[in-house]
Amino acid sequence: MxxxxxxxxxxxxxxxxxxxxxxxxxxxxxxxxxxxxxxxxxxxxxxxxxxxxxxxxxxxxxxxxxxxxxxxxxxxxxxxxxxxxxxxxxxxxxxxxxxxxxxxxxxxxxxxxxxxxxxxxxxxxxxxxxxxxxxxxxxxxxxxxxxxxxxxxxxxxxxxxxxxxxxxxxxxxxxxxxxxxxxxxxxxxxxxxxxxxxxxxxxNEKFLPRNNDVLRSKDLSIWNEESKECIGCGACTNICPTCYCLILNDESVEKEFIKVRSYDSCQLHGYAKVAGGASPRPKMYERFRNRYLCKFDYMKKNFGEPGCVGCGRCTEACAAKIDFREVIQNISMNTLTTKQSI
Amino acid sequence: MHNAYEVIPGTIYNIIQESPLIRTLQIRPEIPIEFQTGQFVELSLPGIGEGPFTPSSSHYTSEVMDITIMKTGFVTEYIHKTSIGDIVGIRGPYGSKYPLEKFHNKDILILGGGCGLAPLRSLFLTLLHDIDQYNSITFLAGAKSPKDCIYKELFSEWKKYKKVNIYRSVDIVPEGESWDEEICLVTKLLQKIKIDPKENPVIVCGPPVMMKFGTMDLLKYGYNENNIYLSMEKKMYCGFGQCRHCVIGGYYACKDGPVFTYAQIKNEEAIWE
Incomplete structure (x- = not known):
């Protein structure tokens, strides 16, 4: 109608x-x-x-x-x-x-x-x-x-x-x-x-379709290169429509218990750090890479589909003007070239 | 609808100062909390925060719960300031349990260090409850120095049980402290055991570096990676796979773990960090 x-x-x-x-x-x-x-x-x-x-x-x-x-x-x-x-x-x-x-x-x-x-x-x-x-x-x-x-x-x-x-x-x-x-x-x-x-x-014609295996590549030097400009502010994850990582705060008074959840960001240094001081991703490029792996590998495993819907907000919000599409492109191209040259 | 974040209030009825940095809270929750050994709970202090801890009491008791906690960060600092009579909150239990049914008729090896003995104490007490079902239990327990040893009285109790072998070690004995057992890294105690590693299970918990080298030594000794059970420590905020802080590759330490076999996670990144 x-x-x-x-x-x-x-x-x-x-x-x-x-x-x-x-x-x-x-x-x-x-x-x-x-x-x-x-x-x-x-x-x-x-x-x-x-x-x-x-x-x-x-x-x-x-x-x-x-x-x-x-x-x-x-x-x-x-x-x-x-x-x-x-x-x-x-x-x-x-x-x-x-x-x-x-x-x-x-x-x-x-x-x-x-x-x-x-x-x-x-x-x-x-x-x-x-x-x-x-x-x-x-x-x-x-x-x-x-x-x-x-x-x-x-x-x-x-x-x-x-x-x-x-x-x-x-x-x-x-x-x-x-x-x-x-x-x-x-x-x-x-x-x-x-x-x-x-x-x-x-x-978007210059960009390749997504390839998860390429992103999972163990060659970390290229991630280091791609994340050079990243300041680790977490704007990309806060504005991402599928990021839902949370922190819980206890806002209780006396014997009441009140739990408040807020957004957290895997790009922040303290994100996965445990009380003893150990952190699985102490370096910026490791946290930078984690976001890409989360979207295209972990979320796909958990929900049967990638965590990126292509809205481009992370690119728009990035203070360092990092284009999400270009990063994936560069990583893919680099990995493909490396594979071919071997 | 049940709210997943709901906490059950509990009263601290006793506190055992195990070592300068480690204490055991004995808590009586308002509603009994049933759990399976290996699972963890989130313990909160009103207005301060919460953290994941594995109960150290047997899963056959639910009216009271022992939780052994090391002073190591913001929340635990406050936990170490609590007194008898204080109210804490508990939610859970969460995560995977030790698969006790796979341990039946086996020679079980338990390898632990430091505050990693906390979940192992729960496991050990639960195993003791049904000791007839198991061939033997060998417990290798390590600590930095004699004053850092926890469950001091309990170990001498446990040594009296048939089918139970206990070996303890400390890394160092500073001047003025005494120690009449082994002085070595806890992983060295493996040389003492007489278990056929092929079909038998081993359960490991301790500081990351101990778990890493412990696992490597166990593999060298001949243990099967499917029979090496690790209690992984990650930042488990929520307890049910929502906050995503504890992701180990495609796994959540809180939901798929904390008990993993080494075979499950060996290819994931930064598992020991």
């Missing part, structure tokens, strides 16, 4: 004002033309559900930088998060595997997940760091969302994926006139999607 874009926007505003649901949308960052961050909807913020991924990962909305995990705060308000892009949707699906499984449930995460409706939207532009296509990703979602919106001229084509999505759709249907989508609308969407895929492919 098709809904007028302006109608959908008023749907969001109306819900937001009804006070029992909170709407979060990509909101324009001050002084920029196309950089958005997740923010609560209000009358003054300028939002757009198109473009490409936000500056901040959707992780921050479900797995907060700092929150109490024992006891967990109750009375979570219902939320709609609109404008989540395909890369972030993939990262949420990965976090679901990590944080809600048979062995373990992170209650704080689950509460926020359960109380949220996810509305994804197709990418209509790309950022210079975007590279989902190198990881079998697409600039539109295929699963995991509740509703997806694909723009066609002044309309959105609505795709329903879940019961929660159906619930929202019924709400929309009650208030707004919807049009049936004809084949021409599907064709137009498919054309737009292909155009974005093509842009991504061209932008």
């Amino acid at each position: 098709l809904i007028k874009i302006s109608d959908f926007h008023s749907f969001l505003y109306n819900l937001n004002e009804s006070n029992n649901i909170e709407v979060v949308i990509p909101s324009l960052a001050n002084g920029t033309e196309n950089r958005f961050f997740f923010n609560k909807l209000n009358s003054s913020n300028n939002f757009d559900l198109g473009f490409f991924r936000t500056i901040d990962p959707s992780k921050v909305l479900f797995y907060q930088p700092r929150e109490s995990v024992f006891p967990v705060s109750t009375g979570t308000i219902k939320r709609i998060i609109a404008g989540i892009k395909s890369c972030d949707m993939k990262s949420i699906q990965l976090l679901d595997k990590a944080l809600i499984n048979n062995d373990f449930v992170d209650s704080a995460y689950k509460n926020l997940r359960d109380s949220t409706y996810i509305i994804t939207t197709d990418c209509t532009e790309i950022h210079s760091s975007c590279h989902c296509t190198l990881l079998d990703g697409k600039p539109f979602t295929e699963s995991g969302f509740d509703l997806n919106l694909s723009p066609v001229e002044d309309y959105y084509l609505i795709t329903i994926e879940s019961d929660k999505g159906r619930e929202l759709f019924e709400l929309i249907k009650k208030k707004y006139g919807l049009l049936d989508a004809h084949e021409s609308a599907y064709l137009e969407i498919s054309k737009q999607r292909n155009k974005i895929i093509e842009k991504l492919v061209i932008q």
Whole structure:
């Protein structure tokens, strides 16, 4: 079904004002033309559900930088998060595997997940760091969302994926006139999607597809070379939509026990250091390499898929301007050349 | 829904100062905590923090729990300031256990040093409980110097058991201290044992450097890498594979370990660090 874009926007505003649901949308960052961050909807913020991924990962909305995990705060308000892009949707699906499984449930995460409706939207532009296509990703979602919106001229084509999505759709249907989508609308969407895929492919054509074995290579000198500029600040892991390493703090008073979890970063020196002083990765290049191995080897072993969704945020956030794609490229090329010369 | 981070409060009912740096807290949790020997718990002090420790009591007792702790960092510094009657928090147990069923009818070797004797004491007490099921237990225990030895009285008790052989060593005997057992690295005590290494298990726990050279010596002696059980020490913050600090290659020390066979982890990086 098709809904007028302006109608959908008023749907969001109306819900937001009804006070029992909170709407979060990509909101324009001050002084920029196309950089958005997740923010609560209000009358003054300028939002757009198109473009490409936000500056901040959707992780921050479900797995907060700092929150109490024992006891967990109750009375979570219902939320709609609109404008989540395909890369972030993939990262949420990965976090679901990590944080809600048979062995373990992170209650704080689950509460926020359960109380949220996810509305994804197709990418209509790309950022210079975007590279989902190198990881079998697409600039539109295929699963995991509740509703997806694909723009066609002044309309959105609505795709329903879940019961929660159906619930929202019924709400929309009650208030707004919807049009049936004809084949021409599907064709137009498919054309737009292909155009974005093509842009991504061209932008990333010099990069090889990912090869985990190459990254696992024991030749460490090349990692030393690649990490020379790294200052070990941890921005890349904090902004990564799939990094969920945590530290626990005890904020208890007297006989109460309160556990607060915050993000940690494997790039920091003290990360894996034990009380006796031993550390498995005392050198910067070892910690630098760990992030790549975690994404492409360890997470793949644990969750059946790599921990990189190709959003490029680590590249964008890096103070030393290290491009994630180039590092993998250089490591792969070097290892391949070494192998050939032997 | 059960919250994985929930702690069970417990009262310290006794403290044994084992050595200048090591003490054993005897704790009575509000709810009995069942565990299998080899598993660990997270012990927290309100407002200070928590750390992973392996109980040193037998897994046949759950009403009370002994935890032996060395003063070595921020949290343990405070643990060493606790007094009888203080409240601590316990969550767990977590991780893998010693596979006792594989030890039946075997000549079991236990090799430990320093505070690494803590989980081994739990293992040893659990084995003693069912001593009929095992052929023999040989316990090699090391410490830096006589004053660093822990479980002093217990060892002389344990020596009285049939089927139990105990050898102890210290690295050095400083002036003014006395010692009537071996003076050597604990791994040298291997020369004393008369166990056929082919089919029998050995359990190792101690400082990383001791575990490393201990394992190498055991392999040389003829032990099978599948029968060498190591209790790995990593930074285990959460206890259930979430915080990812204790990753050993594709394994988590907290979830897949802390008890690993050497065969499992020998190809992973920095296992002894």
